[in-house]
Amino acid sequence: MTVAVIRAEGPREARRAIELLGGMGRFVSPGEKVLVKPNICAAKTSESGAVTDPELVAEVCCMAAEEGGEVVVGESPIHPFRSSRVFPRAGYGDFQERYGFPLLDLDAAEKVEIRIPGGMVVREEVVARPVLECDALINVPVMKTHLQTVVSLGLKNLKGVVPTRDKLIIHLRGLDQGIVDLNTVIRSRLVVVDGLVGMEGALGPTNGRPVRLGVIVAGDNVVEVDATCARIMGADPREIPHIRLAAERGLGRLEGYEVLGDGVEAVRREFELPARPDLNRFMISGILLRIYDLIRRPLDRLLGRSPTFRFGEVRLEAERCDGCRICVRACPVEAVSMEGNLPRIDARSCIACFCCAEACPRGALSRA
Ligand code: SF4
Ligand code: SF4
Helix, strand or coil: CEEEEEECCCHHHHHHHHHHCCCHHHCCCCCCEEEEEECCCCCCCHHHCCCCCHHHHHHHHHHHHHCCCEEEEEECCCCCCCHHHHHHHCCCCCHHHHHCCCEEECCCCCEEEEECCCCCCCCEEEEEHHHHHCCEEEEECEEEEECCCEEECHHHHHHHHCCHHHHHHHHHHCHHHHHHHHHHHCCCCEEEEEEEEEEECCCCCCCCEEEEEEEEEEECCHHHHHHHHHHHCCCCHHHCHHHHHHHHCCCCCCCCCEEEECCHHHHCCCCCCCCCHHHHHHHCCHHHHHHHHHHHHHHHHHCCCCCEEEECCEEEEHHHCCCCCHHHHHCCCCCEEEECCEEEECCCCCCCCCHHHHHCCCCCEEEC
């Protein structure tokens, strides 16, 4: 198995990365139904680093079509966002007119319940029918951080094959193992990672800082691609739970595979990574957190910072919040309510899944 890493001036260079792997003919045969799955999680452009560049997606589609594939693109954004609002704002509104490939709203597609034999936390899941009916899934994520899973790459990108709020079940049962469970049955035949503009910081996957990296990574094994991208981002893949778990469950290797092109060291750039969840939990005791919370607000006022509130494991930066209520709809356990124009979280009900922070369009919510 092989991974190609290239410095890239623009999205069309995805072709060069795929050619290094032996060309698209290795992955797509004439007449096959191909589903290309980008990351269009939120109403942000690819310049933000949150979503895959539409031109890069189009290039992958063209290559698959040149091999005789019947190509469609499909995505379900973060719950509770609507595709009808997200796709145009992410630069995908005229994708079919511009490039000739249909863009399917997986939230509107027929839902099919599948079994996940050997699933550790998720044994049944709902998946959009076009995902099950395709012969080849080409996974096209963007290189970015994630406040709960540290990074969001190829393994994590598959959560978007689960429509609407059905994807919350993975958060409820355990995101790291749930992502791996899903990847055991929905397999990526080819992974092409958009690292042209990535995202770093604790507010990924939607509200972090853009990183102009100018890199494209492609490979035939999702674990190996993710391990390579983690190293490019300055992380050890063995310390990223979902990548390590995927390797332990036999989905791919963390090392010992071939890397072609420019290689990791030539393009490596330390991303600011979110703290790993277990560090928060084990290094600071609950008592210390309470003391810190007592002094945080007067300290914020003294330093002229936006007032912050901590509800269990979630932090709200009040001045960023515009009272849109999206966090109320995003929460799978109804722990969020509004108190005036600000959300209030019932810390006893909160399961620290961070769906609210993922969905907040203004980056007002984060890990405490
Ligand atoms: S915290 Fe974010 S999602 Fe919730 S009301 Fe404020 S801006 Fe909206
Ligand atoms: S309030 Fe807690 S349970 Fe609800 S979405 Fe946020 S982190 Fe998850």
